[in-house]
Each structure stands twice: as C-alpha cells, then as structure tokens.
Amino acid sequence: QKEVEQDPGPLSVPEGAIVSLNCTYSNSAFQYFMWYRQYSRKGPELLMYTYSSGNKEDGRFTAQVDKSSKYISLFIRDSQPSDSATYLCAMRPGGSYIPTFGRGTSLIVHP
Amino acid sequence: EADIYQTPRYLVIGTGKKITLECSQTMGHDKMYWYQQDPGMELHLIHYSYGVNSTEKGDLSSESTVSRIRTEHFPLTLESARPSHTSQYLCASSRTGALGTEAFFGQGTRLTVV
Numbered sequence: 001q002k003e004v005e006q007d008p009g010p011l012s013v014p015e016g017a018i019v020s021l022n023c024t025y026s027n028s029a030f031q032y033f034m035w036y037r038q039y040s041r042k043g044p045e046l047l048m049y050t051y052s053s054g055n056k057e058d059g060r061f062t063a064q065v066d067k068s069s070k071y072i073s074l075f076i077r078d079s080q081p082s083d084s085a086t087y088l089c090a091m092r093p094g095g096s097y098i099p100t101f102g103r104g105t106s107l108i109v110h111p
Numbered sequence: 112e113a114d115i116y117q118t119p120r121y122l123v124i125g126t127g128k129k130i131t132l133e134c135s136q137t138m139g140h141d142k143m144y145w146y147q148q149d150p151g152m153e154l155h156l157i158h159y160s161y162g163v164n165s166t167e168k169g170d171l172s173s174e175s176t177v178s179r180i181r182t183e184h185f186p187l188t189l190e191s192a193r194p195s196h197t198s199q200y201l202c203a204s205s206r207t208g209a210l211g212t213e214a215f216f217g218q219g220t221r222l223t224v225v
Contacts (some may be wrong), residue, residue: 002153004153008151032213034213036216041219041221042218042219043117043201043203043216043217043218043219044154044201044216045216046213046214046215046216049213088154097142097161097205097207097212098144098156098159098169099213099214101153101154102153103151103152103153104151104153
C-alpha cells in the first residue's frame with residue numbers, strides 16, 4: 001500500500017463548478033500538507049500548504065486537512081479553464097523536509 | 112514565481128553519452144532535491160542535499176550522481192545514458208525553518224535517450 005493515495009482521474013467539470021480533489025494517507029507522522037499544481041510539460045507550482053488539521057483559504061482555493069481520517073482535500077471554487085492541470089498532494093513528517101507525493105489528479109475544466 | 116532554473120529544458124541524446132543536467136537557484140535555499148517523474152506517476156526522489164558538500168541518495172535507485180560545491184548549484188550527472196533513463200527530471204529547493212519551507216520546483220528537463 002502506498003503511503004499517499006490519489007485518484008489520477010481525469011476529472012472533467014464545467015466552468016464555474018466547485019472542484020474537490022482528495023488524498024488519503026497512511027503515515028500518522030505526516031504533519032505538513034501541500035498542494036501543487038502542474039501544467040503540462042512544466043514543473044510543479046506550490047499552491048498551498050497547511051500544518052496539522054484545519055482549513056486554509058486563499059482566493060478560490062481552500063485546503064482542508066482531517067488528520068483523524070488521514071484525509072486531505074483541495075476545493076476550487078468558480079473553476080476556470082485555466083485551472084486545467086494536474087494537482088499533486090504532498091505531505092511530510094515534522095522532522096523531515098522531504099515530502100511524499102501523490103501521483104496527481106488530472107483536472108479538466110471545459111468552457 | 113520561484114527563482115530556480117534548469118537547463119536544458121529538453122535533451123535527446125544517444126546511448127552511452129555522458130550528460131549533466133544543470134540546476135541553479137537564486138533564493139539562497141540550503142536544501143536542494145532532484146526528482147524523477149514519469150507520465151502519470153508520482154515524483155520519486157533520487158538525490159538531495161542539505162547544504163554545501165552534503166549529498167544523499169533518495170528513495171529511488173538511480174545511476175546518476177550529484178555534487179553540491181556551491182549553495183546555488185546542484186548538477187546531476189549520468190555517466191553513461193541508457194534508454195531506461197528517459198524521463199522528466201525535476202530540481203527543487205527549500206529553506207530550513209518551521210513554516211513556509213516547502214519546496215519550489217524548476218521547470219524540469221525532459222530527457223530522451225535513444
């Protein structure tokens with residue numbers, strides 16, 4: 001079993017929809033949680049990071065962490081075609097700087 | 112936007128050639144990383160460095176080597192390229208601290224060995 005599980009998709013939604021992207025994990029030592037966005041043939045771009053459980057909002061993006069369920073989510077409101085990309089979750093323990101990545105979810109927002 | 116640069120962006124090279132993938136960052140980050148990414152798959156850590164003259168192998172076995180002589184520079188070398196090395200190579204950097212220390216990535220080098 002992989003430490004971080006993420007459905008690869010693709011997830012196809014109409015413009016304006018609310019998107020929910022999710023990851024589950026098995027390592028209870030993970031304390032830092034990140035979401036990266038990766039456009040085709042580009043490097044991953046850090047979108048959001050959170051520490052421990054709770055919510056964090058940044059514009060149209062909300063990151064949510066539920067450590068009791070070992071489940072993290074990224075919500076995108078009012079999705080745009082420019083949001084079409086692969087979204088990777090990543091997480092790491094408190095004593096390590098090296099994250100473990102999910103395989104990414106491909107998101108397609110069609111006009 | 113992250114100030115981390117990788118060259119070349121694309122490289123097609125013959126089997127047996129020696130290649131060096133360059134990575135530089137201007138953010139003063141002490142930590143640097145090399146990841147390998149195949150289409151639709153996770154990023155796999157192949158090398159990392161926590162500072163000058165410090166390098167370690169990552170989780171994924173790799174025939175490449177790295178060096179860290181300067182803080183800003185972290186090149187990756189393949190002594191003899193093989194078709195199995197065909198992949199995307201991503202360089203990243205981060206700083207030491209409590210929060211806000213997550214990794215920033217370069218644009219990647221897409222390597223094809225023929």
